[in-house]
Amino acid sequence: MRGLKTQKKSSSPFSLTDEKFALILIIPIIVFELVLVAYPLAYSFWLSLNDVIFIRRTIKFIGPGNYITTILDPNFLRYLFTTLRMTFDITVLVIFSALGIALLLNETFKGRTLLRMIVLLPWAVSEYCTGVIFRFLYSEQIGFFNSLLMVSGLINKNLLILTPEWAPEFVSIAYAWHYTPLIVFFLLAGLQTVPEDLYRAARVDGAGSIKRFTKVTYPHLRYAIIISLLLASMQAAIATDSIILLTGGGPGIATASLTWHIYELSFRNLVLGMGAAYSYILLVIMFILGSAYFRILFRKRG
Amino acid sequence: MSEPKNVSRRKLLYYGVGGAAVIIGGGAAAYYLMQPPSSTTTTTSTTTTTSYPKPADDPLFFDIWPYRPDLVEANLTEFKTQYAPEAVTQAVIAGDYAAQIETKLIAGAKDLDFAYSGTATANRWYEAGWTRNIEDMEPRKIGDVEVLYSWKDIKADLPVAAWNCLLSGSDGKPCYLPYFQSCFGNIVTNEKLLEAGGYADTKAKTSIYPKDYPELYAQCEDMQKKGVATSPLLKRWGSEVWEMGFVAQIEAQARGDPVFDQNMDPVFDINTPYADMLKDWQHLYEKEICPRGVLNITEGDNITWFETGQYAYSEQHTYDLFTFQDPASSKVAPYCSIVPPLTKNSPIGYLLVNGAIISNPPRSDWKLARVHRLAEFYTYKDKNGNFYRPKDFMVKTGVGSPYPKVLDDPDVIAFVKSKVYRDQDVTSLKQLVEACWMPEYLKVGWESEWTTMQQPLLQQCVQGSITVEACITQMRTDAIALKKKYAK
Numbered sequence: 001m002r003g004l005k006t007q008k009k010s011s012s013p014f015s016l017t018d019e020k021f022a023l024i025l026i027i028p029i030i031v032f033e034l035v036l037v038a039y040p041l042a043y044s045f046w047l048s049l050n051d052v053i054f055i056r057r058t059i060k061f062i063g064p065g066n067y068i069t070t071i072l073d074p075n076f077l078r079y080l081f082t083t084l085r086m087t088f089d090i091t092v093l094v095i096f097s098a099l100g101i102a103l104l105l106n107e108t109f110k111g112r113t114l115l116r117m118i119v120l121l122p123w124a125v126s127e128y129c130t131g132v133i134f135r136f137l138y139s140e141q142i143g144f145f146n147s148l149l150m151v152s153g154l155i156n157k158n159l160l161i162l163t164p165e166w167a168p169e170f171v172s173i174a175y176a177w178h179y180t181p182l183i184v185f186f187l188l189a190g191l192q193t194v195p196e197d198l199y200r201a202a203r204v205d206g207a208g209s210i211k212r213f214t215k216v217t218y219p220h221l222r223y224a225i226i227i228s229l230l231l232a233s234m235q236a237a238i239a240t241d242s243i244i245l246l247t248g249g250g251p252g253i254a255t256a257s258l259t260w261h262i263y264e265l266s267f268r269n270l271v272l273g274m275g276a277a278y279s280y281i282l283l284v285i286m287f288i289l290g291s292a293y294f295r296i297l298f299r300k301r302g
Numbered sequence: 303m304s305e306p307k308n309v310s311r312r313k314l315l316y317y318g319v320g321g322a323a324v325i326i327g328g329g330a331a332a333y334y335l336m337q338p339p340s341s342t343t344t345t346t347s348t349t350t351t352t353s354y355p356k357p358a359d360d361p362l363f364f365d366i367w368p369y370r371p372d373l374v375e376a377n378l379t380e381f382k383t384q385y386a387p388e389a390v391t392q393a394v395i396a397g398d399y400a401a402q403i404e405t406k407l408i409a410g411a412k413d414l415d416f417a418y419s420g421t422a423t424a425n426r427w428y429e430a431g432w433t434r435n436i437e438d439m440e441p442r443k444i445g446d447v448e449v450l451y452s453w454k455d456i457k458a459d460l461p462v463a464a465w466n467c468l469l470s471g472s473d474g475k476p477c478y479l480p481y482f483q484s485c486f487g488n489i490v491t492n493e494k495l496l497e498a499g500g501y502a503d504t505k506a507k508t509s510i511y512p513k514d515y516p517e518l519y520a521q522c523e524d525m526q527k528k529g530v531a532t533s534p535l536l537k538r539w540g541s542e543v544w545e546m547g548f549v550a551q552i553e554a555q556a557r558g559d560p561v562f563d564q565n566m567d568p569v570f571d572i573n574t575p576y577a578d579m580l581k582d583w584q585h586l587y588e589k590e591i592c593p594r595g596v597l598n599i600t601e602g603d604n605i606t607w608f609e610t611g612q613y614a615y616s617e618q619h620t621y622d623l624f625t626f627q628d629p630a631s632s633k634v635a636p637y638c639s640i641v642p643p644l645t646k647n648s649p650i651g652y653l654l655v656n657g658a659i660i661s662n663p664p665r666s667d668w669k670l671a672r673v674h675r676l677a678e679f680y681t682y683k684d685k686n687g688n689f690y691r692p693k694d695f696m697v698k699t700g701v702g703s704p705y706p707k708v709l710d711d712p713d714v715i716a717f718v719k720s721k722v723y724r725d726q727d728v729t730s731l732k733q734l735v736e737a738c739w740m741p742e743y744l745k746v747g748w749e750s751e752w753t754t755m756q757q758p759l760l761q762q763c764v765q766g767s768i769t770v771e772a773c774i775t776q777m778r779t780d781a782i783a784l785k786k787k788y789a790k
Contacts, residue, residue: 024315028322053788054408055430055747128397140595141607157532162598164765244398248541251597252762267401268543269751 048276055270066277075253075261082168083237083257083282089172090179090236095229097176098183103217105184106191116188123181131245134174138162138246164254167247171255175242179235183228190224191217223297230293237286258282354445354668361389362669362676364416365406367399370699377680377691384685385675407432410663415673416680419478419659421467421740422544422749428470428477429747433659435475439674447671450685451678456480459682463739464704467655471745478657479681482695483704484619485738487538487552487651489518489641490626492634493723495534495614499525504637507724514647515553518615519582522591525614533593535586536608536616539764540599547756549617551741552652553579562743568781572771580763580770587764597761609633615641617651620731624700624721639723642730643737653738655704657681702735709735748784755780 016024048067051060070076105116122130137144138161149155161170198216207215240259243249249256249264258278266275366374371394382388391413395402400423406414407427419427427433439453453476457465460480470477493509496502501521502509512518522535538545554561557575562568570576586592599607605625608616611633618626625631626638643650658681660673682705684690689711692703697717708714709732718728743749756777763773 025318055426056788057430135600135603139599139603140593141610141612142603158595160593160595162595164767167598247598248543248600249758250541250761251594252765252767253758256758264543264754267398267405269754270404271751 044276044279047272048280050273052270052272054272062273066273067281070274070277070281075256078253079256079258079261080285082253082255083259083285086168086172086175086239086255086257087233087236089169090176090239091229091233093172093176094180094183094232094236095225098180098187098228099225101180101184102187102191103213105188119184120181122178125178127175127178127239127241128245130174130178131242134170134177134242135246138170162247162251164251167251167254171242171246172236174246175236175239178242179232183232186228186231187221187224190221194220226293226297230290230297233289233293234286237282237289258285352445354447357387357389357672360669361391362415362672363391363393363413364676365393365395365403365414365418367418368394368396370695373695373698377694380684380690381676381679384679388672388675390676404432407661411661412663414661414663415665415669416676417659417661418481418656420656420744421478421654422744422753424478424657424659425471425745426747426750427659429472432662433477434662435470435473435477436479436660436674436677437475438670439677442671444668444671447668447675449671449674449678451682456678456682459705459707461704461706461736463653464655467653467740468657469745471742472747478659479677480655480704481657481681482621482655482692483702483735484621484654484656485651485734486619486654487549487617487649488620488734489615489649490608490618490623491639491641492608492611492614493637493639494611494634495525495530499528499530499534499614501525507726509639511641511644512649513644515556515579515649516582518641518649519586519591522586522615523589526589526591531612531614533590533612534614535592536604536613537583537586537592537596538604538617539583539592539596539761540601540604541597542601543757544753545601545757546760547753548652550576550579550756550760551743553649555652555741556647556649558647561741562781564742566743566746566785568778570774571778572774577770577774580760580773583760583764584766584770588766597764617649619654620651620734621700621702623727623731624718627721627723636723639727640730640734642726643733648737650734650737653735653740655740746785746788748788752781752784755784 049061049063049065051062051065052058101119105112105119125133136142140146140158140160140162143158143161145161146155146158149159194217199212202212202216238259239257240263243255243257243260244263247255249260259282262275262278262282265271265278364374364378371392374392378390378392382390399418400420403414403417403419404423404427407430410432419433424433428435436453436456439451440449441452442449456479457476460468464480464483465476468476468478468480489512491502491509491511493502493504493507496509497504499521501511512521519535525531525534538549540546551561554570554574554576557579559570559575559579561570561576587594593607596604596607604616605618605622607613608618609626609632620640623638623640627635629635632638641649658677660677665673679685680691682689682692689703689705689708692705692708693711693714695701696703696708696711696714700717700721703709703714715728718731719725722728722731743752746752759768759773759776762768763770768776
């Protein structure tokens with residue numbers, strides 16, 4: 001009854017339609033977005049059209065000059081490829097391991113609550129600390145993995161883990177370790193919505209575990225998976241701290257992704273125009289990636 | 303069960319606006335209260351008196367990198383005791399120190415008065431106008447704050463080479479103060495491995511040291527063949543962005559290639575010793591005379607690796623010798639020595655006078671005098687005329703001082719003698735500091751970009767991903783383009 005009461009038209013000057021009320025509520029968010037997103041975006045786009053020498057405080061309009069230089073940079077395709085490669089690696093690692101862990105944690109067993117807390121721990125560790133931890137794990141000379149292999153007699157000479165060929169994958173493993181718990185809990189929340197009756201019915205029908213997953217679990221989980229894919233790949237594409245701490249973009253430029261190069265240009269060298277141009281190129285890539293996911297999401301829903 | 307309470311839209315809006323007003327009002331009040339009180343001048347018909355705020359209400363801010371914050375804290379306590387009442391807020395900056403300080407300087411942050419810097423960053427920040435030169439550091443008294451020493455006193459107590467490091471490349475004025483001195487890139491040794499290779503006798507404490515880089519590499523290859531070590535040489539080729547560029551400059555110059563002329567035009571080319579150096583480096587990498595994993599490691603890792611005792615030679619800072627001689631952490635101890643400058647082509651490294659900068663936000667003369675007082679205490683002498691902080695660091699950590707008077711101090715000599723492998727090393731250390739020089743390119747505005755560009759190119763060249771010719775051609779192109787870009 002109260003609900004009906006609020007929809008009554010009132011003569012008070014404060015009476016608002018639902019749309020107006022909603023608009024008033026989101027005004028702070030719009031202002032917030034304009035200040036923290038729209039303005040920096042516009043400013044950085046303007047920077048990308050200029051040659052900025054920060055320490056001389058000079059700025060010269062060069063139009064698309066930075067974009068042309070960026071595309072013509074002999075390493076541009078390498079940076080792009082490394083970004084895509086690491087994004088793919090991280091996303092695959094995160095989604096598959098998160099799914100496996102979520103399915104395990106969805107089962108009923110003794111110590112489940114404790115295990116859920118333990119699983120969350122890597123997420124509680126910052127990306128910076130993750131980089132430091134894995135630097136010690138991977139170290140050729142003083143690393144945990146090498147010591148383990150050496151003590152167990154499997155090797156008699158230390159292994160180089162972060163080779164030019166495989167360094168992107170090992171950096172991806174470090175980042176995936178840090179990021180997986182978040183996705184685990186997204187998926188776990190999705191799994192909680194699957195009615196137990198369906199599993200029981202599937203068991204009665206003689207469905208095995210794989211069939212139960214594909215016919216019962218997956219249909220309920222697919223939207224959560226798509227959202228998780230979106231989040232994981234977006235985060236993977238902009239992962240920088242792990243690269244800074246584990247390899248510094250190397251060896252050579254083996255792990256130099258677009259974000260690493262943007263960091264180098266913008267923060268180390270203050271080459272702001274070029275850094276902004278690279279950032280916009282990355283933004284376009286992220287936009288395409290995000291659009292693709294949303295397209296899949298809404299098509300499925302439709 | 304009680305019925306849920308509905309909140310009307312009007313009330314919600316009232317609460318929202320009220321809440322926002324409280325937050326904004328509270329923030330504004332907090333900001334106002336946090337502003338340091340400024341000095342006030344009262345003029346009467348006969349006298350003019352100026353009152354200054356309490357130092358505790360307007361502390362000095364000192365950002366340090368994470369090296370022995372405990373020692374810095376102790377030193378600052380001594381400073382505050384000597385100059386009481388004084389207040390200094392010390393912050394340890396983790397991560398990319400230079401980038402974070404630079405961000406603060408750009409923003410004109412009021413919570414930064416004093417910070418560490420290298421030669422290159424000090425020049426860059428000074429050229430940008432974010433830091434001050436020290437030419438107004440003169441004895442004076444403002445209120446109860448007394449500055450005791452002049453920048454000329456500091457100049458008089460420094461060797462010419464060290465003083466020249468402090469001079470800005472843009473206007474020739476001293477743009478930072480000396481915090482510590484080292485020769486970076488000189489060669490430390492593991493005498494036990496050298497003995498196993500036939501290059502040393504640890505009983506007689508004699509060694510056959512290489513006279514130049516090719517001889518160093520030949521010795522290492524020989525020791526590898528003899529099975530003395532899997533990879534006898536630990537180069538500074540790590541992931542720190544500055545390392546490879548620095549060691550390339552040092553080695554090329556020792557081989558007779560100046561790399562840049564006086565106008566900062568590149569003179570290294572595919573036919574100069576720079577190319578020979580890169581070919582040697584490729585050989586070291588290919589044969590694993592230097593471990594390949596070195597390309598990924600940080601400066602700290604490099605020290606830890608050498609401490610394992612598995613390497614015969616390594617490029618290090620002079621002060622790291624004392625770390626390697628500490629048996630608590632190093633397996634090389636007490637058999638770590640240092641290669642002396644035997645010829646003009648010897649691997650001696652370059653002179654590194656790292657320093658401290660004074661930021662340049664608007665501040666009163668009274669506050670500036672306090673900053674100068676902190677600067678003179680931290681980088682020069684204390685109230686009693688002693689080199690308190692430089693000597694304290696030297697005898698507790700071995701971090702070198704550029705002041706000969708500190709190095710000649712009996713306590714310092716006793717410390718050094720207690721740490722070195724043989725007495726002759728004391729002389730070697732002194733000879734190294736005297737023979738070292740600083741490459742002038744560290745003072746140009748484009749050094750940071752140049753260094754960043756060099757590192758991946760040199761790493762790729764060492765790995766053989768690009769040829770020596772391609773690497774040098776690209777580096778020359780980059781240097782020429784940068785010089786043109788930054789031309790005034």
